[in-house]
Amino acid sequence: MPEPCPAFCVLLGPDYAGKSSAMSLLQGAESPWRTVSVDDDYLAPEHALLTQLRRNVVQEVAGRAGAWSPDFLATMLQTAVVHLRDQLGDDPATPAVVDSYYYKFLAKCRLAGAHDSVLLSWWRSFPQPRRVVYLDVAPDSAWRRSGEGADLNCLEYYGDHPTWDGFSRYQTDLAKTMHDEIAHLPVTVIEAQERPEQTAAAIRKVLANEFG
Template sequence: MADPDFWVLLGTDYCGKSSVLAALADRGGRVRPTSYDPPMLTGDYRALAQLPAALGKAYAGGNSPDYVMALLNVAVAYLRDSVLTAPPESTPLLDSYYYKILVKCRLLGLTDGPWQEYWQSLPRPSGVVLLDVAPATAWRRSGAGALCNPMEYYGPAPDVESFTRFQRDLRAGLLDAVRGLRVEHVPAGQDIAATTDHVLRAMKE
């Protein structure tokens, strides 16, 4: 069976994915933005609104890697189900899919258990749109670390050096994770409307 038609919106932390997905949701149309960001959850899936906070606490609290990755798999399963249940006339655009989760697990040493092999067995997207952002811009958007969760930097507390190094490693890991897929790059420095237009052009929508 052929893989379903869907795309992935990818980028490092604070690259603007949430803003672009929200803008696409406001516009309507064939593209179906999908994220586990709380404002985008509907129906029974609203129960996932606490997932990002729970993940940060689980990782920072020293819980087992299996437990942390099991929570991460809830997010991946939601995105997978969104693809499989999407109306045929729509094109789902997933927030990161499993790629960002997979790379963060590797960077943070969460490598035990069956989860990574399972994630890499999931359907391949039709393409990936990669949003770029300068690390200095991302640091500013993070409130100089005030908004960071523990899975966005190296070490016990965020500072500009630990954040920047993590984000650069994350970008390199993302590019490696999507090697062999069609990847469309959206450069940094555009406003939300222009970035959203660029994403749609990349998807040929």
């Protein structure tokens, strides 16, 4: 039998859409939901391995073009995907907000060439959220937030090094691929806001409606 799963929503968006800032404002003792993410701030000490794996995936797998197959990249990213699924089952009584869930990982695997991996089909069989809250951001705004490419990693642009053209094309394709993956779900799009507090307030309204 499948593990029990709480009501949950997914916070999704392109790179530099502001998800991390929003997630930090959504968590807290007074929140009626819990936040689930593989970012360092959300990992328990016993899960610190994920931090090391994520760093190695970017530097040693995705960062070494031709050294590893797209399927191998998907295999490595699966550690994060399965952890997110497992964390959902840890407290089935409490609603959850999940950072990207498997959708962004899957989209990046597809862009890397892992179109037919059986792992991607397995991820799609995982429990589905009540709603996806999609944080939209224009590529030029995201480029500025990245320090005009200074803060990018190799899973955020096309090419051997960061350029505006490689970044904008990648982010456009990433957004389209993520939208393809969530087309069967209710989606609320939140346009880019001036301040993270405004984004978090807009997200809270959506979550309040979903979780009651």
